[in-house]
Amino acid sequence: MKIRSIEKIINPVGVTEGAGVKLIRSIASPELDHLDPFLLFDHFGSDNPDDYMPGFPMHPHRGIETVTYMLSGKVNHKDSLSNSGSITAGDVQWMTSGGGIMHEEMPEPVDGKMAGFQLWVNLPAKQKMSEPRYQEILSDLIPEVIDNNGIKVRVIAGVYQSVTGPVTDIQIKPSYLDVTISPDATFSFDLPGNHSAFAYVFEGEALIDNQKVGSPKMVIFSDGDQIQIKSGGSTRLLLISGEPINEPIARYGPFVMNTQEEIRKALMDLRSGTFVWGAQSK
Ligand code: CO
Numbered sequence: 673m674k675i676r677s678i679e680k681i682i683n684p685v686g687v688t689e690g691a692g693v694k695l696i697r698s699i700a701s702p703e704l705d706h707l708d709p710f711l712l713f714d715h716f717g718s719d720n721p722d723d724y725m726p727g728f729p730m731h732p733h734r735g736i737e738t739v740t741y742m743l744s745g746k747v748n749h750k751d752s753l754s755n756s757g758s759i760t761a762g763d764v765q766w767m768t769s770g771g772g773i774m775h776e777e778m779p780e781p782v783d784g785k786m787a788g789f790q791l792w793v794n795l796p797a798k799q800k801m802s803e804p805r806y807q808e809i810l811s812d813l814i815p816e817v818i819d820n821n822g823i824k825v826r827v828i829a830g831v832y833q834s835v836t837g838p839v840t841d842i843q844i845k846p847s848y849l850d851v852t853i854s855p856d857a858t859f860s861f862d863l864p865g866n867h868s869a870f871a872y873v874f875e876g877e878a879l880i881d882n883q884k885v886g887s888p889k890m891v892i893f894s895d896g897d898q899i900q901i902k903s904g905g906s907t908r909l910l911l912i913s914g915e916p917i918n919e920p921i922a923r924y925g926p927f928v929m930n931t932q933e934e935i936r937k938a939l940m941d942l943r944s945g946t947f948v949w950g951a952q953s954k
Contacts, residue, residue, distance in 0.1 A: 676869065676896035678881045680704070684715060684888050690728035693779070694718065698872065698890040700792070707868050707892060708916040709794040709844045711736060711928055715874065715888060716779075717743065717787025724786055727778035732947055733769035734938050735800040735928045737793040739848070740765045740777070741828065741910075745786030751775035752948045755806055762811025764828050764848075766839045771801035771949040772941065789872070789910065796843055796917050797930050804949050809838045822854030822903075830913070832861065844914035851911050853878070853903035861899045861911060869893045869913035877904035 682703050684696035693716060698704065700712035718724055740747060741764045749765070750756035752774040759765050760782065767773070779786050795802070809828070815835050817825045825832050829839040830847025837848065845867075853859050863869060871878065873887040879902040885891055887909075893899060899911065922929045927938040941947040 674896035676893040680892040682890040691726035694723040712792035739791040742788040766807040768805040822857035824852040826850035846914040875908035
């Protein structure tokens with residue numbers, strides 16, 4: 673069995689997105705364009721509402737999945753399929769844009785707080801123009817594995833110690849774990865050797881591969897069958913993995929396709945009002 677080592681440590685960079693939301697980004701950053709099949713990773717949250725209240729007004733997506741996981745606060749959303757609702761602390765929304773969706777995501781503080789993550793997951797060519805789909809999982813339905821060695825894992829997707837997460841039927845066979853490690857405890861996780869994997873440390877300090885990793889930082893793992901992370905104090909991190917797609921990537925803002933021609937088509941569809949799924953054939 674091969675324990676995975678650290679391939680790279682990414683320092684998140686500050687960016688302004690949407691209508692003026694300040695956040696920090698680790699994938700789709702100057703240091704890392706993508707980690708197949710992951711296209712973007714953002715960490716949002718601030719004690720100052722001015723940093724997030726402008727939100728993400730109505731905008732398109734095509735060819736990807738956007739995954740929003742909330743730590744605190746609330747995001748109110750609605751979309752071109754007439755879905756609407758809010759996600760709050762501990763909830764996850766796994767949105768498959770497929771061939772085209774328009775949605776808005778507007779943050780709102782709860783008890784003065786707002787924080788969470790957005791991950792973009794690529795879709796293979798054969799699913800890029802598929803029907804959009806939502807999996808919105810409320811916190812209560814996310815299983816928590818607590819072991820007596822001081823490890824707590826919320827299993828959002830994938831399998832940890834025989835407990836399966838509620839997000840299902842995703843092409844890249846993802847694991848998405850929210851992991852809390854008590855001082856001196858060691859978390860270990862088995863995964864397929866060829867899956868891409870990263871840890872995003874957002875509280876405390878982790879010890880990985882004999883290296884100290886503070887927060888917030890992203891660790892990209894090399895290939896191998898098992899990940900081992902020791903706490904360097906009280907540590908909380910996301911552990912995310914998935915099967916690479918190995919196809920060409922053409923990206924332009926909220927569209928990620930295989931070719932430039934498909935990007936041009938997305939822009940044309942947007943201009944002609946035939947962008948959203950189902951409108952193309954009408
Ligand atoms: Co969006």
